Amino acid sequence: MTLTTFSTKAERLRQLEDTAREFAERTEEHDQNGTFPTENIDALKSIGYPALTVPSVYGGIDAGLLELVESQELIARYDGSTSLAIGWHVGITKNLNETRPWEESLYSRVMSDIVENGAVLNNIATEAATGSPTRGGTPGTVAEYSNSEWVLNGRKTFATMSPVLDYYIVTAHIPKEEATAYFVVPKEAAGISIVDTWDSIAMRATGSHDVVLENVRVSKNHLAQYIVPGNKPAAGWLLHIPACYLGIAQTAADEAARFAASYSPNSINGTISELPNVREKLGRIELKLLQSRHFLHSVASKWDESDAEARQQMKGELGAVKTSIVNEAVEVVDLAMRVAGARSLSASNPLQRHYRDIRAGLHNPPMDDMVIDQLAGRLLGYQPPSV
Known part of the structure; x- marks a missing residue:
C-alpha cells in the first residue's frame, strides 16, 4: 500500500516504519563500501514517500x-544516510509547495512526475570555489541563452543523492543579466556526468558526488526562479536536517541502553545498568533527547500553524533548532560511547558509525556561527541602548 491510501499521519508513519526497518540490514554494508543505497530509495518510492509534501491537487499527501x-527522524533511526538524502527531496518539495515560485507548467509537470513515477530532485548549489551556498557566493556555474535555450556549464560538489536524481535544481550565474537563478535540469539532458568523488568518513552512503555540466541545454521555461545568493527567507523545510540527526542520536541511545542492560562483568552483581555512573549517563542522554524532540516538534508545529508573514519572523527559532539539536546529538552519541566503553570503537560496533555520521550535521546548513550571530542580533534588538 502507498502512503496516499491512508487518511491519518499515524497510519502513514506505521507504513513508513515497516518499510524503513529493512534499511538497517543494509546500513553497515553501504557504510563500509561507500555505496549508495538505491534499494532504500526504491523502497520509499514503492510506498509513495517522494509525494509526501507534494500538493494534494497533484495527487500528493500535502x-x-x-x-x-517525524518521518525523517523515523527513517534516520534505521539509516541516517538514506534519511539525509531523501530529506532534501521532501524538504524542497515542501518549500515549493508553500512558496510556488515556479511557472505552473513546469511545476505541475515535475510534481506529477513525482506522484506518478516517484521522481526525486535536489538542489545542486555547492561549488568548491564558493563553499556553502548559505555564505552568499556567486556560482561559478554559468548559464547563457542561445537559440531559445539555456546552456549551462559548471561543476557542483556535494550533490547528495546524485546517483538516482531525476531532476537537478542547479544554481547558475547569468553573466548578461548579472543575476543568479535556479534551473531545472532533467537527468536525460545531454552533457551531465557524475564524478565519483564522495570519500567522506561520515554519511558515506549519501552519494554526494560532484556533478559536471558541459553544454547542458534546457528549454527557456526551465529557468525556474531568480534568486539572490545569501539572501535566504525563513526555511522551515530545512528542519529535515536536525530531524535526521535526532534519529541517529536516538539509535545510538538505544544501542547504549541495550548494552548497559545486558553487559554483566564478573566484578559486579547484575548488569552495568545498575551502576550510578552508567545510569547518570543514560539519564543525561534521555534528557537531551526529550528536550531536542520537544524543541523540534514545537517549532515545526508553530510553522504549520503560522501564515506566510509570521513564518518570516521564525528565522532565529529555525536556526536555533538545527544548532541546538545537532550539537545535543553529538553529545548524546559521545555519552552512548562512554557507556559502551572501548567496544564502541570496534569497526563492527554501530556506535562508531553513529559517531562519524552525527558529526556531519555540524557542516549542514545553517552553520552554527551564523545562527549564533543571528540570535545575538535578535537579543540586542530588544535591548535598550547602553548608557
Missing part, C-alpha cells in the same frame, strides 16, 4: 512540517 520531521 503533509505538514511536523509530519515531515
